[in-house]
Structure formats: C-alpha cells, structure tokens
Amino acid sequence: MSNAAEVYLSTLDDQTLRYVIDTLNESDENREKCLEEIRAWLRGDAAWLNARTETKHILPFLRGCKFNIEKTKTKMTNYYTMRRDRPEWFTNRNPLLPVLQELIRLGIFVPLKHHHENQSVVLVRTAAHDPKKHQWNDIFKAGMMILDVMCMENEKAQIYGVIAIFDMTGIGFAHYRTMTPSLMKNAVFSWQNYHVRPKKLEFVNSPTYINVxxxxxxxxxxxxxxxxxxxxxxxxxxxxxVVNRDILPPEYGGEGESMAKLGEFWLDKLVQYKAWFADDERYKAE
Structure with missing residues (x-):
C-alpha cells in the first residue's frame, strides 16, 4: 500500500469550490475527515484491496459518491477487484507497445482539450479499428490508460464528470461479432465503478439497428x-x-484541433507516464 499522508492543494476556481460544497458535500473539514476514514479502512479491514492511499487517488472516489463513505467503500472495492480480475486491461500497460500506439492514433478514445459546461468531453470512435486485427481488450486498455491520466491532471473531470460521445461510424457485423455479452457486462461494470463519473452517454451517427x-x-x-x-x-x-461546436474537431463539424493532433497529444502524454503505469500495476486486490 502506498504512503498516505500529503496535504491536499486545491486547484479549483471559486465557482467549482462552491459546486463541491453545495453538490458533493465537500468542505475542507469533511474532506479531511473522509480521507482519514477511508485510509483507516484501507489499512484495516480492506488491506486486502492493496489500494492506493494518496489523496489524489482516493478523492475522485469520494467525489463520485458525494462523500458517502459506504458508497465509496463499495466503489473502491469493485474497482480494485476489477483490476485483479481484468488483467487483460490492467497489466502490461506500456504506452510504447505498437498496438496501443496504433489504437491511440486511430482516435479510439480522445478527450478534448476544452470543457463543455465544466464537463470533460471524450470522443469514442467505436469502429475506427480493424476487428480482424485489433482486440476489444486492447481498446479498453488504451482508453482506461487515457482516462487515468485525464483524471489525475484534470480535477474538474472528477467533480463534474464526463460526457462520452460514441461515434458509431463504420460499425458493422464484424465489430459486433467480437463484442460478446460478457465483454459488454465488464465494460458497463467499469463505467459504473471507475473514478470518473459518466454523466452522458451520447451515440452519434447510429445505425438503425443500434438498439439491439x-x-x-x-x-x-x-x-x-x-x-x-x-x-x-x-x-x-x-x-x-451534445457539446459546443467550437470545441469539437473539424471531423465533427467543429473548430477545435483535429483528431490526428489530439491522438498524438494523448500518445505523448501517456509516454510521459510510462514509469507511473509500470508502478501502478501492483495496486489491485489480493
């Protein structure tokens, strides 16, 4: 288990400070009280989770649960057992692996650089990959690596949540055939137990049969x-x-950076975290 105690240094503006107090029940006093309570639990009954105890890794769970201790414990338990049970997503997270680099450049999971009404926006190109060549597990791995970095670097993503826009362009039988019910179940479980809250799940350019x-x-x-x-x-x-036109890439009729530039930006960002990803693999339930 990681070394715990460090002082929380807020990067939040006045509007967001009011929001966390009014909406998430986060005051300075309640934050410190809840952080210590969760740490005590992780040192005691939940030591088997082998969880991170740094403030920056506990706080997103508390915020996602509006500082409800029992809900936070449940979500953290689900998260760290998922890390144990899904090695295909949470081991060998090396951003230098060619398959991960290729998927990131394809834009399979691309956070935009600007917010929409304080919420982070992620474009998910569900069929950008070649289903004969790429595996869904590598796609989920790459996406979660980006999500981890986004959460660490962007406090507002923890607080206001994420808008996920799923671009269904090119989706076909070959993509669906490899998306088994078990994989869908695991994907939904990860969305519901990750340390960033999905606030909207918007599917665009959807085929008529998407409801199946x-x-x-x-x-x-x-x-x-x-x-x-x-x-x-x-x-x-x-x-x-769904979001303001000026923050969208031109591929979506917007005025923001292109998907290619955003893909390179996130690939470079992940490479900077290479050592962190290698160390992070040891945090999972026994």
Whole structure:
C-alpha cells in the first residue's frame, strides 16, 4: 500500500469550490475527515484491496459518491477487484507497445482539450479499428490508460464528470461479432465503478439497428445510468447537439484541433507516464 499522508492543494476556481460544497458535500473539514476514514479502512479491514492511499487517488472516489463513505467503500472495492480480475486491461500497460500506439492514433478514445459546461468531453470512435486485427481488450486498455491520466491532471473531470460521445461510424457485423455479452457486462461494470463519473452517454451517427446492441448493454446498467444514454441518427455532426461546436474537431463539424493532433497529444502524454503505469500495476486486490 502506498504512503498516505500529503496535504491536499486545491486547484479549483471559486465557482467549482462552491459546486463541491453545495453538490458533493465537500468542505475542507469533511474532506479531511473522509480521507482519514477511508485510509483507516484501507489499512484495516480492506488491506486486502492493496489500494492506493494518496489523496489524489482516493478523492475522485469520494467525489463520485458525494462523500458517502459506504458508497465509496463499495466503489473502491469493485474497482480494485476489477483490476485483479481484468488483467487483460490492467497489466502490461506500456504506452510504447505498437498496438496501443496504433489504437491511440486511430482516435479510439480522445478527450478534448476544452470543457463543455465544466464537463470533460471524450470522443469514442467505436469502429475506427480493424476487428480482424485489433482486440476489444486492447481498446479498453488504451482508453482506461487515457482516462487515468485525464483524471489525475484534470480535477474538474472528477467533480463534474464526463460526457462520452460514441461515434458509431463504420460499425458493422464484424465489430459486433467480437463484442460478446460478457465483454459488454465488464465494460458497463467499469463505467459504473471507475473514478470518473459518466454523466452522458451520447451515440452519434447510429445505425438503425443500434438498439439491439444497446438493449443488451442497458440490461447491465443501473437505472440512473440507463437514463443517461441518448441515441442520435443522421451523421457525426449531431455531436454539435451534445457539446459546443467550437470545441469539437473539424471531423465533427467543429473548430477545435483535429483528431490526428489530439491522438498524438494523448500518445505523448501517456509516454510521459510510462514509469507511473509500470508502478501502478501492483495496486489491485489480493
């Protein structure tokens, strides 16, 4: 277990400070009290989770659960057991691996550099990969690596959550065939127990038959998460109905950086965290 105590240094603006107090129940006093309570639990009954105890790694879970201790314990337990049970996602997370570099450059999971109403925005190109060549497990691995870095570097992602825009362009039988119900179940479990909250799940350029697959995915979701799913037909520019046009890449009719530039940005970012990823593999339930 990692060394615990360090002082929390806020990077939040005044508006966000008010938001965490009013919406997440996060005051200076409550934050320190809850951090210590979770650390004591991780040192005691939950030592078997072998979890990180640094403030920056506990705080996102507390914020995602609005500082409800029992909900936080449940989510952290689910998260660290997932890290144990899904080695295909959480081991060998080396950003220099050619397959991961190729997937990141393809734009399979691309956070934008600017927020929409304080929420982080991620573009997920569900069919950018070649299903004969790439495996879904490598796609999930690359996406979660990016999500980890985004969460560490962007406190607002922890606080306001994430808008995920799933671009369904090019989706076909070959992609669906390898997306088994078990994989869908594991994906939904990760969305619901990760340390960044998905606030909206928006599907754009959707095929008419998308509801067949979505009904399977929704069957694994909580009622609250099912309410966050929305399907858009009629092209990728429908993303402009979800977030402001000026932050979207030109591929989506926007005025922001291109997908190629964003892919290179996140690949470079992950390479900077190469040593962190190698060390991070040891944090998982026994």
């Amino acid at each position: 697959a979505l009904n399977i995915i929704k069957s694994f979701m909580t009622e609250k998460m099912r309410g966050r799913v929305k399907v858009h037909f009629g092209g990728v520019c429908k993303a402009q109905e």
